[in-house]
Amino acid sequence: MNWNDLRYFLILAEEGSLSGAARRLRKEHTTVARRIEALEEAVGTKLFDRLPRGWQLTAAGQNLVPVAERVEAEALGFERQARGDEAAHGVVRISVPPVAGRVLFAPRLAQLLTAHKGLEFEIIGASNVVNLARREADLAVRMITPREPGLITRKLVELGVGLYAARGYRDRVPEQDWEFCGYEDTSYGAAKKEWVRSIMGRELPCRFRADDTESVRQFIAAGHGVGVLPRYLADGDDRLELIRADTAGESRETAWLVVHPDMRRSPGVRLVMDALIKAADSISAEFQV
Numbered sequence: 001m002n003w004n005d006l007r008y009f010l011i012l013a014e015e016g017s018l019s020g021a022a023r024r025l026r027k028e029h030t031t032v033a034r035r036i037e038a039l040e041e042a043v044g045t046k047l048f049d050r051l052p053r054g055w056q057l058t059a060a061g062q063n064l065v066p067v068a069e070r071v072e073a074e075a076l077g078f079e080r081q082a083r084g085d086e087a088a089h090g091v092v093r094i095s096v097p098p099v100a101g102r103v104l105f106a107p108r109l110a111q112l113l114t115a116h117k118g119l120e121f122e123i124i125g126a127s128n129v130v131n132l133a134r135r136e137a138d139l140a141v142r143m144i145t146p147r148e149p150g151l152i153t154r155k156l157v158e159l160g161v162g163l164y165a166a167r168g169y170r171d172r173v174p175e176q177d178w179e180f181c182g183y184e185d186t187s188y189g190a191a192k193k194e195w196v197r198s199i200m201g202r203e204l205p206c207r208f209r210a211d212d213t214e215s216v217r218q219f220i221a222a223g224h225g226v227g228v229l230p231r232y233l234a235d236g237d238d239r240l241e242l243i244r245a246d247t248a249g250e251s252r253e254t255a256w257l258v259v260h261p262d263m264r265r266s267p268g269v270r271l272v273m274d275a276l277i278k279a280a281d282s283i284s285a286e287f288q289v
Contacts, residue, residue: 001042003075006068007134008035009047013065017054024136026124076135077262091120092268095137098125099213100255103232105141108279112271119268132260138269139259141276144188146258156255156280160231163196163244166223170243180204181219181227184211192228195251199244232283255280 012021018029025032036055040047047061057065096105101123113119129144130136132151146153165178180196183189189209197203208224210216213233220227221239230253234240246252257276263269 001039002035003071005035005039005042006072006075008032009039009061010065010068010072012036012048012055013057013061016056072134076133090118090268091122092139092266092272093122093124093135093137094272095124095126095130095140095142097141097143099230099233100141100143101125104255104283105276105279108282109272109275112275116268116271119271121272132258132263138263138266139257139272142256142258143253144256145254146256150261152259152261152264154257154277156257156276157283158249159253159255159283160249161192161228161246161251161253162231162234162242163199163226164220164229164234164240165226165243166221166239167241169223169226170241172223178204179208179225180206181216181225182206182209183216184209191251195246196226196228198250 008021008025011024012018012032015021015024018032021032022029036048043064045060046058047064048055049058094101094109102125106123109121109123113121124130124137129142130140132138132140132148141156178200180193182193193203193206204226208219210219213229216227217229217233217237217240219225220229221237226243228251229240231242231245235242257273259269259273264273
């Protein structure tokens, strides 16, 4: 059997659907199905029932989940330790939120590739939290406070936010008619909504919500309403004007560096960590207020 198929098995068991597993694995759903079929053929038993609402573990599949988890943990531990002893070359997989990665960190990491010809970078621009223990990435930059036990974390930089509108919006729309461009009902979205309520003295009506900053920015720029954006993204957009900066830090965003302890010893990962710390130090002070 192909031992790597166990990873497909475990992630499909967690997600319960080919589409969800394919997103996690960054593969086509047909690839996931093919790998599961190959695993079932290798072990000689059916692991999933293919149902209209998703893929459900059979009794045999349920019994094999804890065994597969132990095998995966040992294999990943072997891989992490081996990578920790390697030279500064090969692929380093970096998970960075799409907007922060593109605007703040990617340009500075590019300089590292120029200086170290043996390195390769794979940037995972995903908003979801990757599993570092499963080697979904070698290290991560997160805009939410890391909660998983056993990981090494470091605060990189605090980033200012502000309330923005399209240029001329305040002249066209009376303040009592303003609408709010919000985020999904998460702790992040709730914090932004609460900050706007506190500075406006009331809760603004909200008919648009998104799970990504770029969509919120585009709706604000199109003149739909006002919204909260990070200053590193919005201050350079000529379509927008700053209504109120969060000078008190009530809704400030924090970028965190997160790495698995086993990967910290890898020279390549260590170089990237140092570059990210240096990048955070060099971010203009105007984005922190």
